[in-house]
Structures are given as C-alpha cells and as structure tokens.
Amino acid sequence: MAVLRRKARRVLGGGESAGETLDDPLDAAQERRVRAVLALGGVPQADLPDGVQQVRLRLLERAASGAEAPRDVSAWAAVVASNLAMDWHRARRRQERIGERLASLRPPDQVAGESGEDTKVMSLAVAQGLDELPDAQRQILVLRFYADLPVRGIAEELGIPEGTVKSRLHTAVRALRARLHEDEVV
Numbered sequence: 001m002a003v004l005r006r007k008a009r010r011v012l013g014g015g016e017s018a019g020e021t022l023d024d025p026l027d028a029a030q031e032r033r034v035r036a037v038l039a040l041g042g043v044p045q046a047d048l049p050d051g052v053q054q055v056r057l058r059l060l061e062r063a064a065s066g067a068e069a070p071r072d073v074s075a076w077a078a079v080v081a082s083n084l085a086m087d088w089h090r091a092r093r094r095q096e097r098i099g100e101r102l103a104s105l106r107p108p109d110q111v112a113g114e115s116g117e118d119t120k121v122m123s124l125a126v127a128q129g130l131d132e133l134p135d136a137q138r139q140i141l142v143l144r145f146y147a148d149l150p151v152r153g154i155a156e157e158l159g160i161p162e163g164t165v166k167s168r169l170h171t172a173v174r175a176l177r178a179r180l181h182e183d184e185v186v
Contacts, residue, residue, distance in 0.1 A: 025059040026052070030074045033147055034081040040130065040142045041085025051088075055080050078147035079157035082139045089135060122185060129179040137172035144169055 026034065031052055038051040055077050063069065070076035130138055143149045143157075144165075151169070155162040 025056055025063070025073070026077060030077050033074060034077050037078050037081040037142055037147050038085050040127075040146050041082055041088075041138065042131065043085050043088050047088070051081060051084050054084055072153070075147075075149050075153050075157055078143060078149060079154075082143055082147075085142075086135050086139060125180055125183050125185040126176070128183075129176040132179065133172055133175060137168050137175070140165055140168040141172040141176070 034052050034055050035048050038048050039045065043051050058080055059073070059077065130141065133141065139158075140154060143154045144151070149157070151162055151165050155165045158165070
C-alpha cells in the first residue's frame with residue numbers, strides 16, 4: 001500500500017513529502033453514487049465502505065500505472081462499483097435481506113407518512129424485483145436508472161454494443177414491471 005501511495009504521489013505530482021496531502025480521487029457526489037450502486041447491486045450496508053475504498057484504490061492504481069484518466073470519473077466509478085457488486089455476488093451468497101439494503105439508502109430524517117408507507121412498499125417491491133434479475137440485467141438497470149448513465153456510456157464502460165445494453169435494459173424493465181404487477185404493487 002505504501003508503494004502504491006508513493007507511485008500515486010509521483011504520478012499526481014508532489015504528495016505528503018512535499019507538505020501536501022493526496023487529494024481524494026472521489027468527490028462527495030461520486031462517493032454517494034458509488035455507495036448507491038453498490039447497495040442496489042446487493043452489497044450489504046456493512047460492506048459498503050470497503051466497496052467505496054476499492055473504487056478509490058482502483059482509481060489510484062490507474063493513476064499510479066500512468067494510464068490515462070477516465071473521461072468521466074463518475075461514470076467510470078459507477079461501472080467499477082457495479083462490477084464490484086457482481087464480484088461480491090459471485091464470491092459469497094447474500095446473507096442480508098433487501099429491507100436492510102434499502103434502509104441504508106433512505107435519509108435518516110425522512111418522515112414516514114401515508115405516502116411514505118406507499119413509498120416503502122414500492123421500494124421493497126422494486127428491490128425484490130431487482131434481486132431476482134440476472135446479474136447482467138440488474139447491472140444495466142442500476143447503471144441506467146440509479147447511476148443515471150446514458151445507454152452509450154454504459155456500452156462504452158462495459159465494452160459491449162449499445163444494442164446489447166438496450167436489449168438487456170428492455171428485458172430487465174419488462175421483468176421488473178411484470179413482477180410489480182404480479183405483486184399488485186402497481
């Protein structure tokens with residue numbers, strides 16, 4: 001880790017030895033987006049800080065290796081977070097349920113009223129529907145609607161054709177809509 005920090009300081013110029021501190025490669029908005037993508041991708045709340053750190057580390061490693069900086073750091077970070085979430089699912093089975101993941105995304109000061117209850121029911125139903133989608137469809141859906149990436153951006157970041165993104169997105173939305181109708185949520 002110390003070697004990586006030295007390399008990153010050299011690449012980024014200066015660093016702690018020059019009396020400066022190494023800037024965080026993610027701003028607050030990017031970190032929130034990474035957290036949301038990880039949470040919606042199924043990573044438990046307890047593992048979210050580690051996921052955010054992994055994204056930071058990959059960004060620093062990229063800078064330390066001399067690779068060109070991503071055109072859109074926010075989009076790049078969202079895709080890396082999405083890939084980390086998929087890796088997490090492959091490595092271990094889910095142990096926490098959907099409600100806990102959604103609770104980590106809900107602002108603590110939100111007041112639950114009658115419409116708040118409707119929102120909770122809808123949120124749980126959507127999360128359950130996302131949970132049942134195949135990894136590739138869930139990834140595309142989360143990147144498009146939660147990370148707000150355009151189809152072209154998703155295709156470029158994942159290295160797949162735009163048509164594949166559109167097809168997976170269409171199939172995922174249709175499956176999610178059918179699930180919500182089946183549960184009589186909408």
